[in-house]
Amino acid sequence: MPPNSEHARKHLRLAALELFAENGFDQTTTAQIAARAGLTERTFFRHFPDKREVLFEGQEILSAALSDATMRAPAELSPMQTLHLACASVTQLLEDNRPFSEPRQHIIAASPALLEREVAKHAALGRSVAAALQRRGVEPLQATFAAQIGLAVLSHAIALWFADASLPLNDCIERAFAELQMLASPAKSS
Amino acid sequence: MPPNSEHARKHLRLAALELFAENGFDQTTTAQIAARAGLTERTFFRHFPDKREVLFEGQEILSAALSDATMRAPAELSPMQTLHLACASVTQLLEDNRPFSEPRQHIIAASPALLEREVAKHAALGRSVAAALQRRGVEPLQATFAAQIGLAVLSHAIALWFADASLPLNDCIERAFAELQMLASPAKSS
DNA sequence: TTTTTAATGTCAGTGACTGACATATAACAA
DNA sequence: TTGTTATATGTCAGTCACTGACATTAAAAA
Secondary structure, eight states: OOSOHHHHHHHHHHHHHHHHHHHOSTTOOHHHHHHHTTSOHHHHHHHOSSTGGGGOOSHHHHHHHHHHHHHHSOTTSOHHHHHHHHHHHTHHHHHHHHHHHHHHHHHHHTOHHHHHHHHHHHHHHHHHHHHHHHHTTOOHHHHHHHHHHHHHHHHHHHHHHHHOTTSOHHHHHHHHHHHHHHHHOTTOOO | OOSOHHHHHHHHHHHHHHHHHHHOSTTOOHHHHHHHTTSOHHHHHHHOSSTGGGGOOSHHHHHHHHHHHHHHSOTTSOHHHHHHHHHHHTHHHHHHHHHHHHHHHHHHHTOHHHHHHHHHHHHHHHHHHHHHHHHTTOOHHHHHHHHHHHHHHHHHHHHHHHHOTTSOHHHHHHHHHHHHHHHHOTTOOO
């Protein structure tokens, strides 16, 4: 094979993770990351479009999985039922990634710039799911709205899951969708 | 008075708006903005922490209004009733700002970097509202969840409002909250 | 072994952003 | 009026993220 590229990406990601954890995102230069990986700054930018992106790889996998599940759901399901099913279908993916995403969250939470990128990724995920709903015949504005709500529920489920490590993610998802119904129903008090 | 600062800010904002509309965000340098405002690049960065922020002023006003209304709502209201009331209480503010926010949206939508900042502002608004709900006694995770849902409803209401200029924003808000109930209720089909 | 191709290195350059220091201008006091 | 002070701005040098152009290496295939 021609010189392996995955090898370099892996090392760059690892070096970045270490340096961000040690010195913080802002105090770390891309040249330092590249140096620790035994590479040049220029090579860093050949693998990642910008300094932040080194922490956000694999996001497209979740996005694709969620969108696919949304499109493939039985046609008779309502938008929210569709999203419920789609969320349930990506639990395995999220559970596999948990060991990686846990330390990442700490780093991201410590830097406004990284937080900004994180919410941008979340918004992109929302647009992707909304597009999938549209392909099921949902009106554009409705699709965007439903996707936003569905992702808020998923985020809440993940928050519950992070708060209590013993709970399976699937249970958290069930609970989050149940809490959505309670929140949205007009009769319910606090 | 000592040399007026508001004057410079206004001119910088106006110059930026014009240049972004003419040449796009990426093709505009901060030096150009400052030059059109009759100032220096250094002065630009004394008034705005970064190039994007010149488009995002007044956001704190909405954030403060929404948080205040959330905190001041009658104690017996449920979280979602509280947010419904809070949303209704900022319609005037949003309607007054519409002439400014409409052209801004076009510029923002044309630049990924600006879109990223916009969703970051939205997320910050969500954190602020969640904090307000917490001060009403709502549990942290619940508060974050409810705030997310509430802001998604408000966003949807604004989308409806932008889609049909003849509708009053208040009607859009009522409709958006009604649509949330329909979406969330399990019995309903698409 | 030679050729080819993908990955990397080198280097110069742009533009966002910052710190340090100097200057101007308006209000206020003498 | 004149000097003093505080705030806004100018100037300049420097760092760092990011890019284009071109040269170089190393593995794969011919």
